[in-house]
Amino acid sequence: MGNDKRIDAELLRGRISNLNDSSRLEHLNKGYSSDVKYVVYGGDGRPQSILRTYAISQEAGKRMEYDNLLLAAANGAKCSKPIAIGVLPELELGYMIVTYIDGDEAAEALPSLSEQVQFAIGVQAGEELQLLNRIGCPVPMASWQERMLAKHRRYRTAYAGCGVSIRGEAKLLAFLDDHLRLMEDRPNRFQHDDFHPANLIVKDGALSGVIDFNRCDWGDPVHEFVKVGMFSAEVSVPFAIGQIQGYHGLGDPNEPFWRLYSLYLGMTMISSVVWTLQVVPGEIDDMLARIQRVLDDHDGFDRIVPKWYSAGK
Incomplete structure (x- = not known):
């Protein structure tokens, strides 16, 4: 993947089925995590979810994180709800999608x-x-x-x-x-x-x-x-x-x-x-x-x- 975040975003939108209905991705540059984060906008132009991508070598740990987030949500926590997790072997990336919290x-x-x-x-x-x-x-x-x-x-x-x-x-x-x-x-x-x-x-x-x-x-x-x-x-x-x-x-x-x-x-x-x-x-x-x-x-x-x-x- 190149350094142009917009090109990367378009590539991701074409490879991840959960993003088919999105209108655009906006790179989110916050925090110390090595994950690359994007705000996913829906067809109405409003943010609807967060996409995180990471090195495919982190997949096992990210699966555990996803399961823990499911557990937190199931216990009534005010947190992002897990939507999808998967891998893009051809890009050597894993990805996780969670709901967007407005504010x-x-x-x-x-x-x-x-x-x-x-x-x-x-x-x-x-x-x-x-x-x-x-x-x-x-x-x-x-x-x-x-x-x-x-x-x-x-x-x-x-x-x-x-x-x-x-x-x-x-x-x-x-x-x-x-x-x-x-x-x-x-x-x-x-x-x-x-x-x-x-x-x-x-x-x-x-x-x-x-x-x-x-x-x-x-x-x-x-x-x-x-x-x-x-x-x-x-x-x-x-x-x-x-x-x-x-x-x-x-x-x-x-x-x-x-x-x-x-x-x-x-x-x-x-x-x-x-x-x-x-x-x-x-x-x-x-x-x-x-x-x-x-x-x-x-x-x-x-x-x-x-x-x-x-x-x-």
Whole structure:
């Protein structure tokens, strides 16, 4: 396939039967995924679905993602509904089509809304996340602790040799080592694994739906909240507080939640340095600044409840 996205789109429209009634495809250049995304417009000129194409070598993983999206939709989640999945061997591509959710990306919409509306959308997001997290793993799987410890050790090794250091890393690493035991006996539940305003759609001051399930996994629901500290609180503190309280029945989380939350935030700092250097090295300064902000929010993890939560209630 060439570099001209319009030519590629026309080629795809001619090869994928589910696109026969479409009028055009519009390339969607958002996110860090390697998938190439298009908005599919119907004969009436309105968006009707999203097409994602990917290397055919990713087919097995994409089938799992598709099945997980079916599971989420079947459980009543406000998410894109799966329409079709298939392969185009002659183009060495796989593809997935899901319904389009009308509205604006929450990351762009929230700052222009009142704090009360931002909080209310956060509450709706928290309730939606809890619905997703109630879905149990349908197949036998290694424990969350076993899988996360193995992943964390790989990242620790990579971080040690990456040449970049987080300010105050000795205290951070000691905090992690002292709290890794908290992962014992944590459940394997459905995880969106990228739940933050850039993957939420809002319309008319309310949550329309959750998008981009390409990282979904199974594990501890508390891990979902690392994106609140790393990203959502940067966009909107009222939204971030609303998501946490909406998830917890409009109340405050207990201490075990905050301890796990802090552990997972710290682990994410290590993995984020490694990931950024590998995928978008030009953004490492921004990532280090974000990590420092989160560390400051927690006084270097001398406190487990972030300052923005305590001050914003």
